[in-house]
Amino acid sequence: MLLAMTGFIMIALLMFFLLRGKATPLALFVVLPILAALINGFSITEIAEYSAAGVSTTWSMAALFVFVVTYFGIMTDTGMFDKLVQSLINVANGKIVGIFLAIVLIGTIGHLDGNSPTTYLIAIPALMPLCKKLNIRMQAVMLMCCSVITVMNLVPWGGVLNRQSIVLDMDSSVLWQSYLPIQIFGWICCIGMAFILAKVETKNGAGVVTCLPEADDASTLSDKMSEVDSLKRPKLVWFNVALTIFVFVLLFKSPFANYIIFMIGDVIALAVNYPNVKDQEERLKAHAPKVISLVATVLAAGVMVGILNNTGMITAMAEFIINALPAALNSKLHIIFGVFGGFMGLAVAPDTLYYGILPVLIEVCGTYGIPAQSVAIAFGVGADSCFTLAPVISSTFLGLAVSGLSLKEHMRFSFFPLWILGLLMILFGCLTGIIMV
Structure with missing residues (x-):
């Protein structure tokens, strides 16, 4: 009972502080779960073990962020996207x-491998300069991308069906x-x-190409434009395009870890575009601020994941909800958990x-004649609807890294549209009989 109630309070506090901007995700992911574990009587040694276990699941994604953010930063510096943006504006x-x-379209093709990070990397960096020029908010771009990821994540090799097929045998x-x-x-x-x-977005002013500032800022703008132009490498644009294609081919075809591939890409991009060692160091320093906060947040999220999983807090919360619901609703538990x-x-x-939760749900619903597959589908569609916003999933922060958004901005703009998308899909499943009501 205490374990479940502590979990509910912790998650409520997490969402409150995140959405109100009262604390950084880094602080919340570390402080709240450790306090929750201490309240429930877990020892410092146990908490340390659980935290380390959680961080071990996120460090590879943190490493990926370091090299991904740096790579696309370098490609932007070189002006690789400039011609693409201008062509897309004309089209x-x-x-x-x-x-x-x-x-x-890009998100659908990009997510055919069922891998969210790949989709973010293919869809966002290429379109972000264009969207900024046309005054399209990145929140809207991310919402559109996340909606496609939500739907395409239901492929047989995606995370949802892979896990459910194991549970359902x-x-x-x-x-x-x-x-x-x-x-x-x-x-x-x-x-x-x-x-x-x-x-x-059109009502919000999108569609008009951003103009240059007024003369008041002319000198500042001139200095800034000179600095930007000095970094461009127009003669190497096709080399940079070829290198980027090569990197993505490796992502799909090679046995190397993603972060190793982008590490190699960074080394080649820096060596060819900025052969001077001082210039290379400057480029790394320029993109370092974005990297540090993201990596720290992802590693901190590992602490929360490790404590939630290993203390049994999540399972306790699910069982509490099931036991607290009126008996008349037990036959509709799969719909409730889906919603x-x-x-x-x-x-x-x-x-x-x-x-952890799905097997418990299947067992309870089974006593009321609800097929396990029907329970799994309702629960899978519902839980999948907002996973692209989840602070406990590392790929969320990759999307934020390449889009330049904060978690608060992303959640405020995208949560309800994504949740409604999930509800519509559940409703369709119920009306077609795929999900037993």
């Missing part, structure tokens, strides 16, 4: 909906056949969202969701 010709539809491709109509419906919803976001799965997905790591 779009002020049609903002075309940009959002392009994000849907069935082949993920067989499970996907039931998910597929819901996934197609979700993708159509993404197309609809593209048109809605285009209208919203509120978006909230759970914000604070609970995927392994705990599908290996």
Whole structure:
């Protein structure tokens, strides 16, 4: 009882402080779970072990951030995206909906491997300069990208179906056949969202290419533009494009870890574009501030994940909810957990969701004749809806790194649209009989 109540209070405090901007994620991810564990009687030794176990699951993503942020920073410095941006501006010709539809297409193709980091890396950096020129808010771009990731994450080799197929003891491709109509419906919803976001952004002033500042800032602007121009490497643009394509081919085809691939990319990019060692050091220093806070936050998130998982707090919270609900609602537990799965997905790591909570839910619903597969689909769609906002998932911070957004900005803009997308997909599943009501 105490374990569950402590968990609820901790998550409530986490969301309150994050959304109100009263504390940094770094501080919250360390202080709150340690306090929660101490309140429940866990020893300092146990807390240290749980924290270390959690950090061991996030360090590789932290390493990836170091080299990803640096790589795309260097490519921006060299002006690699300039011609692409100008071409897209000419093609779009002020049609903002075309940009959002392009994000849907790029995100769909980019997420065919079921890997969120790859999708962020393919979709965001290439489109961000264009969106800034057209005054499209990055919050809207991230929402569109995350919506597509949410839908495409339901492929047989994606995290949701892989984990659920293990729990259900069935082949993920067989499970996907039931998910597929819901996934197609979700993708159509993404197309609809593209048109809605285009209208919203147009009303917000998107579509007009950003003009240069007035003469008051002329000298400052001139100095800044001179500095930016000195970093550009127009004669090496095709080399940088080829290098970037090579890096992405390695991501899909090579046995190397992602951070090793981008490490190699950084070394080559610096050596060719800025052969002077002092220039290389300056480029690294220029991009270091973005890297430090992100890496620290991701490692701190590992502390929270480790303590939540190893103390049994999440399972205790799920069991508390199940026992607290009126008996009349027990046969609808899978729908209830699906509807509120978006909230759970914000604070609970995927392994705990599908290996800890789902089996308990399947067992309870089974006594009321609800098939395990129906329970899994309702819960999977709901929990998947907001996972791209989850501070306990490392890939969230990669999306924030490449988009330049804060977690607060991203959550405030995207939570309800993504949650509603999940609800619509659950409703479609119920109406078509895929999810038993």
